[in-house]
Amino acid sequence: MLKFQRVRYMESKLLNCHRLLVCAVWLCFGSVAGFAQANLFSNGSFEGGITGWTTQYGTGTITTQGNYKIAGSPAAAGFTSATNNVGVPTGGGTNALWVNGASGATTTNVVSQTLTGLTVGRQYTVSGWLVSAESPVSSAATVVIMAVSGSSNVVSSAFTATTSWSQIFYTFTAGATSATILFIDTNKNATGTGNDFGLDNLSVPEPATYAAGAFVVAAGFLGWRRHRRSLASRPRSDASATPDLPGPRA
Numbered sequence: 001m002l003k004f005q006r007v008r009y010m011e012s013k014l015l016n017c018h019r020l021l022v023c024a025v026w027l028c029f030g031s032v033a034g035f036a037q038a039n040l041f042s043n044g045s046f047e048g049g050i051t052g053w054t055t056q057y058g059t060g061t062i063t064t065q066g067n068y069k070i071a072g073s074p075a076a077a078g079f080t081s082a083t084n085n086v087g088v089p090t091g092g093g094t095n096a097l098w099v100n101g102a103s104g105a106t107t108t109n110v111v112s113q114t115l116t117g118l119t120v121g122r123q124y125t126v127s128g129w130l131v132s133a134e135s136p137v138s139s140a141a142t143v144v145i146m147a148v149s150g151s152s153n154v155v156s157s158a159f160t161a162t163t164s165w166s167q168i169f170y171t172f173t174a175g176a177t178s179a180t181i182l183f184i185d186t187n188k189n190a191t192g193t194g195n196d197f198g199l200d201n202l203s204v205p206e207p208a209t210y211a212a213g214a215f216v217v218a219a220g221f222l223g224w225r226r227h228r229r230s231l232a233s234r235p236r237s238d239a240s241a242t243p244d245l246p247g248p249r250a
Contacts, residue, residue, distance in 0.1 A: 040115045040124075040204040041181075045092035046070050053111040057099060065190045066102035068110075070095050074133040074198060081193050083135040083163045092201035098133055101141055101195025103188045110143065112182040115204060118149070118174040126170045126181055128202040132161040139194030142187040143168075150175025158186055161197040 042052035049070050057068040062078035069077035074086055077098035088096045099110055118124065126145055141161040147154050149172065156170040172179070181204070187195045 038206050040206060041113055041202055044128075044202040045200060046095045046097050047093040049095075050097075050111075053113050054109070055111050056107045056109040057102065062098065062100050065100055066104065066107045067100050069098045071098055072096070074098055074196075077133070079133050079196060081134045081136075083132060086131060086133075086163070086165070086198075088200055089129045089165045089167075092129075096198045096200035098198045099141075099185070099196065100133075101185050101187065101190045101197065103190040105188070108184045108186070110183045110185050110199065111202075112180055114178055114180045116178045118177050118179055120150075120174055120176060122207060123171055123173050124179070124204055124207060126172070126202070126204050128168050128183070129165045129200045130159055130161050130168050131165045131198045132163050133196040133198050134193040135163050136193065137161075137163065138192040139187060139189040141185065141195045141197035143197065143199075144184050144186055145170040146182045146184055147172035147179050148182070149173075149179035165200075 043049075050068075055068065057066055058064075059069075060067045062069045063080070071077040072088055072094045073096075074082040079098070079100075088094060097111065115124075126147070128145075130141075130143060132140060142158040143161070144158050145156040145168070147170075152173075152175040154172050159166075159168045183199060183202070185195065189195055
């Protein structure tokens with residue numbers, strides 16, 4: 001009887017340990033998933049001004065074509081015909097990049113940034129938010145994203161700015177361990193309220209990290225199920241004997 005009680009006691013402790021292990025694995029998975037959202041862009045929400053980015057635009061008054069401002073809204077940036085109730089999309093601080101679209105062919109690069117440490121052949125997704133800075137819009141701004149990586153220069157389709165924030169996506173395959181991502185102004189009709197826009201929350205999440213977390217969770221769950229099945233298959237001579245602590249050795 002004492003031997004059986006000790007076995008049941010050890011089984012109970014092992015089961016509790018497996019439960020703790022499963023909880024720990026899920027906590028680790030949460031941390032891994034959070035890491036998967038790490039932005040490869042530096043200062044993607046422009047909370048640090050233009051730091052980390054290269055631009056062909058100037059820093060003069062926003063009413064001059066080819067200039068930009070970092071501000072919380074188009075009105076705060078200085079646009080006189082700003083869209084109504086246009087704020088910064090949630091989750092990216094209080095600033096955005098506001099652009100008075102240029103008309104010259106030499107000022108196409110609104111902002112660009114070079115990413116390093118990429119895996120050749122892996123796909124990466126660029127995302128961001130785009131909005132028109134003025135209303136009514138005489139000629140809507142159009143922006144494309146280009147990835148320069150190795151020998152490949154891949155251009156996305158054009159995204160058109162509207163008076164509401166819209167999310168834009170673009171996926172490219174790394175042709176080298178680095179890639180320069182450019183946001184390019186393609187509409188050069190800068191008269192009136194044409195071609196003025198805002199960009200915010202630009203990001204390139206680190207890919208494929210979720211898969212590693214899912215594998216860890218799956219391994220922990222399968223180990224826990226295997227242990228439960230082994231406990232259920234053992235013969236029990238006295239199902240009512242469930243002491244919390246082992247008795248003294250006879």
